[in-house]
Amino acid sequence: MSNVCEDHIFSKVFKTHSKTVFNYIFYKFGNEEKAHDAVQEAFVKLWQNCAKVSPEKAKSYVYTVANNLYLNVIKAEKVRLKHANSLSNDRTNESPEFLMEEKEYKVKLDNALNALPENQRTTFLLNRIDGKKYTEIAEIEGVSVKAIEKRMHLALKSLREEIDGI
Amino acid sequence: MQENYLAKWLSDELSEEELQEFQNSEAYASYQKLKDATSSLKAPDFNSEKALQRLKDEHIENAPKVISLNPFKKFLRVAAVIAILLAGSYFYVNTLNEKVTTEFAERSEVVLPDNSEIFLNVDSQISYSEKNWDNKRNIDLKGEAFFKVAKGKKFTVSTDHGTVAVLGTQFNVENRKGFFEVTCYEGLVSVTHNNKESKLPAGTSFLVINGKIISTGTPDGTLPSWMNNESSFESIPLKYVFAELERQFNVKVSSENIDTNLLFTGSFNNTDLNMALKSISTPSQTHYKIDGDNVLFYAGNTLQ
Numbered sequence: 078m079s080n081v082c083e084d085h086i087f088s089k090v091f092k093t094h095s096k097t098v099f100n101y102i103f104y105k106f107g108n109e110e111k112a113h114d115a116v117q118e119a120f121v122k123l124w125q126n127c128a129k130v131s132p133e134k135a136k137s138y139v140y141t142v143a144n145n146l147y148l149n150v151i152k153a154e155k156v157r158l159k160h161a162n163s164l165s166n167d168r169t170n171e172s173p174e175f176l177m178e179e180k181e182y183k184v185k186l187d188n189a190l191n192a193l194p195e196n197q198r199t200t201f202l203l204n205r206i207d208g209k210k211y212t213e214i215a216e217i218e219g220v221s222v223k224a225i226e227k228r229m230h231l232a233l234k235s236l237r238e239e240i241d242g243i
Numbered sequence: 244m245q246e247n248y249l250a251k252w253l254s255d256e257l258s259e260e261e262l263q264e265f266q267n268s269e270a271y272a273s274y275q276k277l278k279d280a281t282s283s284l285k286a287p288d289f290n291s292e293k294a295l296q297r298l299k300d301e302h303i304e305n306a307p308k309v310i311s312l313n314p315f316k317k318f319l320r321v322a323a324v325i326a327i328l329l330a331g332s333y334f335y336v337n338t339l340n341e342k343v344t345t346e347f348a349e350r351s352e353v354v355l356p357d358n359s360e361i362f363l364n365v366d367s368q369i370s371y372s373e374k375n376w377d378n379k380r381n382i383d384l385k386g387e388a389f390f391k392v393a394k395g396k397k398f399t400v401s402t403d404h405g406t407v408a409v410l411g412t413q414f415n416v417e418n419r420k421g422f423f424e425v426t427c428y429e430g431l432v433s434v435t436h437n438n439k440e441s442k443l444p445a446g447t448s449f450l451v452i453n454g455k456i457i458s459t460g461t462p463d464g465t466l467p468s469w470m471n472n473e474s475s476f477e478s479i480p481l482k483y484v485f486a487e488l489e490r491q492f493n494v495k496v497s498s499e500n501i502d503t504n505l506l507f508t509g510s511f512n513n514t515d516l517n518m519a520l521k522s523i524s525t526p527s528q529t530h531y532k533i534d535g536d537n538v539l540f541y542a543g544n545t546l547q
Contacts, residue, residue: 091295099289109287116294121302159285168522186280205281211254229250237273 081135082127084172091120096206098143101217104199107191108156111147119143140217155191156198158206189239193232198206200225201232253278279522331378340370347493355380359398360391364417364469365490387417389467404409405436414443415467422483423451427464452480468510474519475510484511484523485540492516499541 081087095116103112116181123135130138190198200218203209211229215222237243244261251257252265252274266269308461343363343411345351351363353534356376361369367386372379380398382390391413392398400407400416404423407416412430427443434441434449436456443449448459469476474487482503485496491513509526511519520531520538532539 088295091298092291095291095294096289099294100286103286112287113289113294116289117298117302124302126297146283157287159287182276182280186277200513201281202284202286204283206286211250223247226247226250229253230247233249233253233274234275236277237270240277 080127081130081132086132087120087124087127090123090132090139091136094136094139095120097203097209097217098139100207101140101199101203102147104156104202105144105195106147107156115143115146118146137216137219141219155187157200158187158190158202166216185240186236193235193240197228197232197235200228201236204229205208251276338481340383341373342368342370344368347490355393357395358391359393362389362391364388364468384416385418387415387469389413389415389470393544394417405434408433408435412445413465419483421453421488424459425449426467428462428465428467452483469513472513473510474513477508478506479508480504481507481527488519488523488538492519493536495537497537497539498529499539501540501542 081090098119099112099116102115103109106112119139122142123130123139126138193201196218201213203217204211205213205220209217211222211225215225218225244264245251248257248261248265252262257265343351343353343361345363345365347366349365353361353363353369355361355371356373357380359380361382363369364387367384367388369385369388370383371381374510380392380396382398382400384400384402388400390398390400390409392409394410394487396410398409402418402423406416407414407425409432410429412432413428414430414432415424415426415428417425423436425432425443426448427445429445431445432443434443436449436451441449446461447461450457450459457478463475464471474484474491476484476487480503481498481501484507485498485503488494488511489496491511494516505527507523507527509522511522513519516533520533523529524531525542527540528543529540530543532541
């Protein structure tokens with residue numbers, strides 16, 4: 078029987094899920110420091126209760142702990158995401174006007190993301206940045222896949238409306 | 244278009260026709276741009292190796308640090324013991340019996356919680372529980388005392404010779420070495436001696452000398468004579484008279500060529516030693532000498 082108390086299993090669980098736990102908390106609250114702390118706290122709890130938590134349950138366990146940690150505690154700050162430069166890198170002859178528009182678009186996108194309700198933003202970014210499938214997000218959030226699809230749909234709709242100024 | 248079609252579009256779950264329909268819609272271009280833009284977004288850097296190291300350093304590897312909290316646990320243990328001792332001694336002190344003691348040539352008066360009164364003769368001691376008084380009216384007596392008991396529940400006087408139980412009355416108990424006398428002045432007193440109960444109506448006495456019950460005459464007056472500074476005896480062996488004299492005046496009494504078992508009837512004053520000595524020596528036909536705190540009684544025919 079594999080056990081989370083075993084160092085290599087614990088390390089594996091940590092490496093697999095810590096980044097997503099970090100992002101998950103960051104998308105929720107926009108606070109990097111708290112996201113780092115959440116990872117530490119969630120996995121310390123997992124370590125302390127390693128005998129009671131099976132490796133299969135470890136994943137949802139750390140998300141639940143991380144989520145409960147800051148429930149109603151911190152106010153959401155602005156989620157500051159990094160924008161990869163791929164768009165401008167793979168093209169050469171770009172007009173200053175195009176670059177300007179790109180920059181403006183990014184600002185609009187950031188603002189629109191920050192304007193989303195916390196659960197829609199978290200779901201949306203877990204999918205877009207972390208590439209999490211709807212089923213996986215549903216597991217993390219503890220809701221149905223249908224609810225996640227609803228959030229995705231509403232998030233896209235709101236983002237477009239916010240950016241296009243509809 | 245099905246429910247949540249935007250979500251389905253993002254996860255490539257739209258059917259051919261639906262996708263066609265969506266691509267022809269006015270908003271499609273905006274959504275496509277959103278899709279492209281958000282696919283290149285990145286979250287802040289997170290180094291999972293570093294985070295794991297931090298976790299191990301701070302929380303797991305250094306777990307023994309938790310043990311270093313033990314001194315506090317020890318302190319808690321000591322504190323708990325002290326707390327228990329304090330609480331215990333508080334409880335003990337609280338339940339400790341009240342004690343009143345008189346020395347030789349000293350008397351005292353005690354008023355109990357229910358206003359019963361106890362007059363302690365010389366060299367006597369009573370103890371009782373003040374906290375528990377309302378539940379149990381019990382007095383432990385050594386020596387002699389006169390009781391005026393307020394009406395109420397059963398009132399008991401425990402001595403090593405026996406127990407005296409009353410409801411509300413006035414009585415005197417004398418409990419000395421080899422000598423036990425209960426005199427009832429009012430009401431009814433029950434005396435239990437050697438598991439045998441005797442009822443004493445007002446104006447009677449119960450006397451035990453050296454384990455032998457001795458019938459006595461009726462006591463005079465409504466108070467024991469010592470309450471009026473007199474010690475009275477009726478057919479009492481001389482040695483108990485001498486013992487009482489020692490207690491009343493705080494002197495040392497010795498005798499020479501005298502049978503101290505001879506019975507003595509009479510009384511002596513408790514305030515004037517010379518008078519008291521005359522009161523004893525005359526009826527008992529003995530002589531006495533005083534030397535400081537020592538009194539010697541001797542027979543008339545003893546050569547000095």
